[in-house]
């Protein structure tokens with residue numbers, strides 16, 4: 001198995017059916033479904049169609065966004081995470097990736113407490129459904145409104161606060177954490193604690209022209225992807241390497257050509 005997984009959002013112009021038909025042609029063996037792809041669909045059919053494609057469902061993206069100014073809004077987000085857990089269970093996704101959220105003007109410490117409380121509220125349902133949750137630390141440029149969890153260390157602290165549950169862990173995305181001087185030791189710790197739940201790859205371009213939607217294909221940028229990947233594998237991680245690229249540039253072109261580039265850049269990195 002080549003461990004290559006592609007997120008449905010990576011080829012955003014393709015429909016869910018097109019992703020299922022196209023990905024395997026390029027040697028993709030795993031798929032991570034974004035919840036947008038599920039909208040209005042029968043989840044049993046989604047599960048069946050995905051199984052028929054021959055690809056593994058690696059995870060469902062995404063839950064989270066726990067912090068909010070009012071208790072009512074925090075409850076609304078917890079309810080949405082309950083729905084995500086039901087969806088993941090229904091389609092056979094073993095994991096939900098959490099983009100944890102943040103509120104501009106609210107302290108990051110307060111937001112992290114609300115994130116911890118939100119995950120705690122969701123954990124029993126996740127455990128009952130057999131679905132794991134993965135906190136994805138986001139690059140600090142998103143600390144204002146997307147995630148108050150910006151380092152692996154902070155993700156570990158939240159896991160520690162939640163106790164010994166094996167259902168909550170961490171998603172390592174090279175785009176968000178490649179700069180962290182503690183990265184290797186925090187990946188090692190994630191391995192030792194059984195928390196390394198997912199591994200996402202893409203590249204950091206210079207210059208980056210859009211902070212959200214100008215991610216590079218592996219090899220287009222400056223991230224030491226293979227080295228980080230080797231640290232991840234050294235912990236015993238054998239899961240998929242998930243290509244998650246948001247890119248106006250790649251979305252505006254032919255998606256078959258893009259998938260071809262994904263497959264060849266992946267093959268170069270892991271040759």
Ligand code: ZN
Nearest residue numbers: 136173200244
């Ligand atoms: Zn990611």
